[in-house]
Each structure stands twice: as C-alpha cells, then as structure tokens.
Amino acid sequence: MDDNYQTYVNRVLRLPLPETYKSQLQNIQESPKFQLQEVGGERQAVAFPGYTIVTPPEGEETENQAFYANLQALQAQLQQQLDPNLFVPLPPDSFHLTVADLIWDHAYRDAAKNPDFEQQLCDRMAQSFQQYQRMHPQSHPVRLQAVGLIVMPRAIGVGLVPKEEVAYEQLLQLRRAIYQNPGLMALGIEQQYHFTAHVTLGYFGSIPPELDRDRLSEQFTQLNQQWITGVPQEMWAYRAELRKFDNMTRYYREPDWPSLEI
Secondary structure, eight states, rough: OOHHHHHHHHHHHHHSSSHHHHHHHHOOOOTTTTEEEETTTTTOOOOOOOOEEEOOOOOGOOOTTHHHHHHHHHHHHHHHHHHHTTEEEEOOGOOOOEEEEEEHHHHHHTEEEEEETHHHHHHHHHHHHHHHHOOOOOOOOOEEEEEEEEEOSSEEEEEEEEHHHHHHHHHHHHHHHHHHOOHHHHHTTOOOOOOOEEEEEEEEOOOOOTTTTHHHHHHHHHHHHHHSSSSSOEEEEEEEEEEEEETTTOEEETTSSEEEEE
16 A cells, blocks of 8 residues: 555655645645634644554654754744644644554544453554564664655645665555554554655644635745755654554553564
8 A cells, every 4th residue: 555665755755845735725624633612712632542653752752852843943933924723733742753553533432442452452563563573673763854844634744755765665564564464453453544754743723714825835835945945854763652642742652562663
C-alpha cells in the first residue's frame, strides 16, 4: 500500500507548492477532534481515544530540540496570521512523528470491551518489533528532511522526506512488521493510510463560508518560503514507541510497553 521511495518523494515534494495549497484548501473541513466551548468561546480537545506508534513527543526527548523549536516558531506565525477560529494549535510538547496508526475512536472502543486488549496489544507489538530487529540487528536512526508546510483535509503540518532510500525502506519494513502481523490483525488493527511522514501543528476549526482561499494559499506560500529558507530543517527518528492517547493533545505510555531503537 505504501509508495516506493521515488514515488513518495515526488508526492510529498508537491505538497508545499502553491498550486497544491490552492487545491487542498478547496476541501478543508472542520476537525471533529476539537469542539467550540459555549463558555469562553475556545476550542477544547474532545475524547478521541486509541493507540499509535510514534517517536517520543517533543516534551520527552532531547535529540530534536532545535527542529522542534523551529516548528514552534512556525506554529506561532500561523497563530498570528490566521483567524483564531480557523486554526487550533496543538501543545508543542505533543509534537511527534507517527510511524504507524494503530486503532482509534469507535474501533478502539469496540476492541477495548475485551479486558485483555491492552496486554494482547503490547504482546503482539513486541512481536512486530522483534521481527524488525531480526532484519535490523543494529540500530540506524532515520534522518528526515522537512520539505515545508502542508495542508491536510483537517489539519496543518510539516511534511518530511527520509534523506536516503535505505532509511525510507527501514520505516516501510517496520510498518509491514506491524500491519502484516496476524495477531495484530486479529485485534482489529489494519493499515488505512498511505505513509506520509509529518508533524502536525494544529487542526482546522470553524471554516467560514466566505473564507478567501486564494489569500490563504498566498499566506501559506509566503510562510513556507520564509520558514524553509536557510539552514536545512532536519529531524532524526531514533525510537518508536507504543503510546496511548485520550485525545489529540497528549501521548503517554507505561514503562514496560514495547519500544524500539530504530
């Protein structure tokens, strides 16, 4: 299901282009993961539980602090330039790279009716990590290049491309070890998305019918050009971890849950 390396690079490099912004902005939607509160008029994260495989969030790692500081600066610019009702920023300490979506929302709620679900998930994720380690007995962290600001149907983020084909293949082999694990499939976990490496900065809130999408496209283009110019923006993926979330603002884990040095 995932692209080969060159197809992936070509696809992701197109995402920060002005013509892509114009096209994507025609289809943006309000995210249901944040709802407007009657008191105070702010958007708050709503319950959206599940499990995922991610790199350690910004608040718990030290290897990518310069990169995450640059992301915070970009997020602050988005907040300054966009209507506050349109853009709902995420807490910077939650910034992360998703390696593999697992299970969430209604599928998670159904699966969690099984009282042993979490333990079974941990056991089978450990099997997937062990399978990957048999192919890669030595760890080789993955270096990713930020290609710029990207617009998704319900969110805004920064797209990433692995610097080398061998690094991209590492990530694909890890994803295959997860999604092709029969034990995980039996728990209701299946691949639903093509892999697009990114860090989400925030979600779309209220989208007014009179939204000037051409002007918004120009704002994204200018922001992107300013941010991406200069020192290359790079992120290293050193570790993948099983994490749980109750909503889109915090990802947590127990000390004995499976993890992997990539």
